[in-house]
Amino acid sequence: MAPARIALVLVLAAALLPSALRAQRRPEPPAPACEPQGRGTPPRHWIGCAADEGPGRALTGGERLLLDLPLDLNRAAAAELALVPGLSPRLAEEVVADRERRGPFREVGELDRVRGVGPARLARARLHLAVEAAPAVRVPADADGGR
Numbered sequence: 001m002a003p004a005r006i007a008l009v010l011v012l013a014a015a016l017l018p019s020a021l022r023a024q025r026r027p028e029p030p031a032p033a034c035e036p037q038g039r040g041t042p043p044r045h046w047i048g049c050a051a052d053e054g055p056g057r058a059l060t061g062g063e064r065l066l067l068d069l070p071l072d073l074n075r076a077a078a079a080e081l082a083l084v085p086g087l088s089p090r091l092a093e094e095v096v097a098d099r100e101r102r103g104p105f106r107e108v109g110e111l112d113r114v115r116g117v118g119p120a121r122l123a124r125a126r127l128h129l130a131v132e133a134a135p136a137v138r139v140p141a142d143a144d145g146g147r
Helices: 003-024 061-066 089-102 108-113 119-126
Strands: 037-041 044-048
Touching: 089 108, 108 119
Parallel strands: none
Antiparallel strands: 037 044
């Protein structure tokens, strides 16, 4: 074999060797997933895991939407609801006003009781909203007037 051919083979081997070694190397296992939680206190706050340092806090509505978690329709503020696909800032204010006037929503489907929310808007917003169960209200034993 001619020296030029030997040199060509050596150059090709040197060029292909790193990619062959990378193909044989096993990939590192992915980092364990965690349930996202709000951590820290403003102005130094972030989204992290339960094991992260810093005090825990509830996720904001915007953070929940970024993480593809639903917003609670009965607790979200108008500014948070305005971020939901299908709801405008004006409709978000209408939702909050309706909730204050007529009481909490029992299910997401009741959102159509708000003026301006029809089937199409409800369908777009439904995936991003939820109605969490309200905590049970305990009535004291003597609340019935002592009867």
